[in-house]
Structure formats: C-alpha cells, structure tokens
Amino acid sequence: xxxxxxxxPGAGKGTQAKFIAERAGIPAISTGDIFRxxxxxxxPLGVEAKRYMDAGEYVPDTVTNDMVxxxxxxxxxxxxxxxxxxPRTLAQVEExxxxxxxxxxxxxxxxxxxxxxxxxxxxxxxxATIEGRADDTEEVIRRRQEVYLxxxxxxxxxYTERNLVRAVDGMGEVDEVTERILGALELTAQG
Ligand code: AMP
Numbered sequence: 011x012x013x014x015x016x017x018x019p020g021a022g023k024g025t026q027a028k029f030i031a032e033r034a035g036i037p038a039i040s041t042g043d044i045f046r047x048x049x050x051x052x053x054p055l056g057v058e059a060k061r062y063m064d065a066g067e068y069v070p071d072t073v074t075n076d077m078v079x080x081x082x083x084x085x086x087x088x089x090x091x092x093x094x095x096x097p098r099t100l101a102q103v104e105e106x107x108x109x110x111x112x113x114x115x116x117x118x119x120x121x122x123x124x125x126x127x128x129x130x131x132x133x134x135x136x137x138a139t140i141e142g143r144a145d146d147t148e149e150v151i152r153r154r155q156e157v158y159l160x161x162x163x164x165x166x167x168x169y170t171e172r173n174l175v176r177a178v179d180g181m182g183e184v185d186e187v188t189e190r191i192l193g194a195l196e197l198t199a200q201g
Pocket of ligand 1: 045062063067068070074094095096098145
C-alpha cells in the first residue's frame with residue numbers, strides 16, 4: 011500500500027502513522043523525523059533544515075523532494091510506505107507524482123485527520139513540555155498553523171478530486187482514532 015497521512019500540526023499524524031504503518035506492514039516515513047535526525051546529528055542537511063524548522067517555515071521543496079526520493083527508493087519501501095508530512099506543497103505533490111510514475115505505482119489512499127483548531131495549540135504546547143521540540147513554542151506553533159492553511163490545506167482538494175481522501179475525525183483517544191483510520195482504510199483488527 012502507498013498511503014499519505016495529512017492534517018494540521020498537532021492532529022496526531024506522527025503517532026497514528028506509526029500504528030497504521032505497522033498494521034499495513036509498511037514503513038512510516040516522516041519527513042519531520044528525518045529532518046530532526048539530521049539536525050541532531052549535525053549533518054549539512056540538518057544545518058540547512060534547522061533554520062526553517064525553528065521558525066515554523068517549510069524547508070525548501072528542492073531539499074525535501076530529494077530527501078524523499080532517496081528514502082522511498084530504499085528496499086524497505088519497495089512494497090509500499092506511509093508518508094507522514096509529505097507532500098506539503100503543490101510542488102511536492104507534482105514531485106511525488108513523478109516519483110510514483112517512475113516506479114509505476116499509484117497512491118492507494120490519503121488519510122486526512124480533522125481536528126478542532128483550538129485544541130491543537132493546547133496539544134502542541136503540551137507536547138512541547140514532553141518532547142522539548144524547538145518548534146513547539148506558541149509563536150512558532152501559530153506560524154506553523156498559518157503555513158499549513160496557506161500551503162498544505164489546498165492539497166486536500168487535489169486528492170479529493172482524485173477520489174483518494176479518507177477524512178477521519180482525529181479528536182479523542184489515540185486508540186479510538188487508530189481504529190477509525192483502520193476502518194476507513196479497511197484494515198480492520200482481524201485483517
Ligand atoms: P513535522 O514533524 O511533520 O511537523 O515537521 C516539522 C518541520 O519539518 C516542519 O514544520 C517543517 O519545517 C519541516 N518539514 C517536514 N516535512 C516537510 C515538508 N514536506 N516540506 C517542507 N518542510 C517540511
């Protein structure tokens with residue numbers, strides 16, 4: 011299966027991506043996690059990405075696209091993958107289309123987590139105290155939400171037009187949300 015998971019910052023994409031990918035037997039590939047790993051290792055990619063991440067801005071498409079292209083070409087992604095946090099811009103959608111066309115595959119579904127915007131800031135501030143992410147200050151959180159609305163939300167219409175969107179209520183307990191997603195993807199507990 012080739013899946014995407016989308017939703018506003020704080021909607022729980024990363025948490026759900028790991029559960030869903032495990033159930034589907036595919037790797038969860040999070041661009042945010044790859045950037046953070048590079049930042050903590052001090053690689054040139056990490057140094058470049060950190061400037062943007064700390065400000066709540068998107069890392070430039072060229073950098074991000076190359077990184078994803080390399081990652082999904084790895085052997086563990088040959089039978090499928092769940093992309094968490096990519097694509098985030100229309101240019102990234104086009105780039106992903108060309109990567110998939112190059113390998114002769116299609117996307118199977120795009121999970122869109124919906125959430126109450128007021129709750130999201132609270133969730134992110136709570137996560138900041140637990141994980142200590144540098145991009146979880148209130149100012150940066152608000153900027154990330156603005157950038158999401160301007161750059162990424164329009165992608166939902168693109169994938170809706172392609173009949174790929176499975177909208178799932180992202181509010182509630184983590185395992186409830188997981189069950190909703192598995193149901194929407196027809197990956198039930200027995201399956
Ligand atoms: P995330 O963990 O998905 O919230 O990503 C954290 C940060 O990494 C984002 O706020 C961006 O700065 C950067 N990032 C992650 N994925 C992308 C992407 N697809 N395009 C551009 N920047 C990204």
